[in-house]
Amino acid sequence: ELFLLNPSPATAQILTTPIKVLIVYDAPSPDQYEKLGFAYAIMLRNLIGHFNSAVDLVPIQNYSAGKIESYQATFYLGSYYNNPIPTAFLNDVNATQKTVVWFKYNLWQFAWNTAYNFNTRYGFSFVGLQGLNAPPSSSNPTPGFFDTVSYKGQSMVKYYAYDAASNTVNADPDVGVTQVIDTAKAQALVTITNSKTSAQAPYIIRSGNFWYFADMPLSYIGPRDRYLVLCDILHDIFADNQPVSHKALVRxxxxxxxxxxxxxxxxxxxxxxxxxxxxxxxxxxxxxxxxxxxxxxxxxxxxxxxxxxxxxxxxxxxxxxxxxxxxxxxxxxxxxxxxxxxxxxxxxxxxxxxxxxxxxxxxxxxxxxxxxxxxxxxxxxxxxxxxxxxxxxxxxxxxxxxxxxxxxxxxxxxxxxxxxxxxxxxxxxxxxxxxxxxxxxxxxxxxxxxxxxxxxxIEYNISSIDPSSNITYTWQDICLNAQYATVVRDGFASFFFHPFWLESSLAPLVTTGFTDFKNIIQCITTLGYTWTDASTLGHP
Ligand SMILES: [Zn+2]
Ligand SMILES: [Zn+2]
Known part of the structure; x- marks a missing residue:
């Protein structure tokens, strides 16, 4: 039959078969934070939606023996401290040659379990958790933690906010500290630094099919955050051949x-x-x-x-x-x-x-x-x-x-x-x-x-005439964000702009709207991005 002429099954399969991915997450019950792990799982699932993929989300307690083998890659999101990991999952992680990516908590249940000979197999060890250097207080509001991820020449500082009045910290300061034992087996791909003590630890460590992220890169994300490292490294985890390519969009x-x-x-x-x-x-x-x-x-x-x-x-x-x-x-x-x-x-x-x-x-x-x-x-x-x-x-x-x-x-x-x-x-x-x-x-x-x-x-503080417009975000902020976005090998520089910032009625509060807009365009162009028609990037 005509349509079978010159078939190329291998190519066809590469083009049409999605990568099968499993995401397992913590969902301890009953607990106030039972569903937080699911939120992270959804976010990771979205990112994996960048690739031609089919993703299943499963709470770790529902993991059934052997499941890892039916996926090309399995991600475990350890978002809940000491959530018990089923032995079936640990056994399968230990036995599989498929890709396994582990985030943050509970690696000790695997790495310190003598049943698995973790250090010898993977060539690195799990040392322990590190959190804030000291409890914060009004006299010491920023005690420090492993807060700075270095990647492709950019320093990515993790979000941290402390409210002395309520003594609340908004941050994700904990990291799992690992150490390379055998450089033939394990490599620290990315490093995180405690900017107060200058101590360093691997942020991402890889040993063959096994990857470990020291924290939860889906918490407190931002445009200059280590979230971008995850976005980029996913290309390596899935071993796709995405070349460096940077597009720019303006709306x-x-x-x-x-x-x-x-x-x-x-x-x-x-x-x-x-x-x-x-x-x-x-x-x-x-x-x-x-x-x-x-x-x-x-x-x-x-x-x-x-x-x-x-x-x-x-x-x-x-x-x-x-x-x-x-x-x-x-x-x-x-x-x-x-x-x-x-x-x-x-x-x-x-x-x-x-x-x-x-x-x-x-x-x-x-x-x-x-x-x-x-x-x-x-x-x-x-x-x-x-x-x-x-x-x-x-x-x-x-x-x-x-x-x-x-x-x-x-x-x-x-x-x-x-x-x-x-x-x-x-x-x-x-x-x-x-x-x-x-x-x-x-x-x-x-x-x-x-x-x-x-x-x-871009935002200008015009709260004197519009109380809801009280934020300032400059063209330099957008430009800096664009610089950070280049760490993602196919990262975009995509921003939007309100035409009303050009209106003369805003003078003297805002007079630089058009100049600032042109500065962003110039900055993004200089960074090497290619301006692209967004309508060409839609669903084919
Ligand atoms: Zn990509
Ligand atoms: Zn709108």
């Missing part, structure tokens, strides 16, 4: 019916002059239910009546712009959720006041809004190439509607340990975790294809 944010054509023209002209493709996160249906910006009178502007918006979009489209859909109204009902109730200010698919899903939340409810917005675009002659969730947060059920309408998203996301999360239960409470990605994710936990945004956006 104009929260463009709606009230957009100022002058700012869009300035930005579109600039991007076109540089031949840099760009995206426009557009809100199709403008709503100000409380009349906050309209003298107390409710205002609603569908795309069909949004003349300036359409003029701005058409101008941008002719100069390399591409449209994505950023919410239907980017606000919820007629409540302040939690700023003004006005499009672009508020959450649409999450009650940010109560920190719960909205009252009528369901996949069908969200689906209706997504379809309404997409239809509004289409009726006006536009075809958005992707979806971006307003304020990057939607309920689990709402998020599940996204892949039903858009095969591509362009965003960060929040993940939950339940479809109906309860964050206040005393036992087994749920967790929500926000995650950004330094590269394309082909499938996340909710089935979304994600084009990344990983650098953030």
């Amino acid at each position: 104009l944010e929260d463009v709606d019916a009230l957009v100022n054509f002058g700012t869009m023209k300035t930005l579109s002209d600039y991007m076109f002059s540089k031949r840099i493709p760009f995206s426009i996160a557009t809100i199709p249906h403008y709503l100000d239910p409380l009349g906050v910006y309209n003298g107390g009178v409710r205002e609603e502007v569908p795309l069909s009546q949004a003349g300036t918006l359409k003029t701005s979009l058409n101008y941008a489209l002719a100069r390399g712009g591409k449209i994505l859909m950023h919410g239907y109204t980017h606000q919820y009902d007629s409540m302040r959720n939690k700023n003004t109730g006005v499009s672009a200010d508020d959450f649409e698919f999450w009650n940010a006041v109560a920190n719960t899903p909205v009252a009528e939340d369901s996949t069908a409810w969200a689906l209706g809004r997504l379809l309404a917005g997409k239809t509004e675009f289409q009726n006006n002659g536009y075809a958005p190439f992707a979806w971006e969730t307003p304020h990057y947060q939607a309920s689990p059920l709402s998020t599940k509607a996204v892949p039903l309408v858009f095969n591509t998203t362009y965003q960060r996301a929040v993940y939950y340990t339940s479809d109906t999360p309860n964050f206040t239960a005393t036992v087994s409470k749920d967790f929500q975790v926000g995650q950004f990605f330094p590269y394309v994710i082909k499938q996340d936990y909710y089935g979304q294809w994600i084009v990344p945004e990983n650098l953030g956006n």
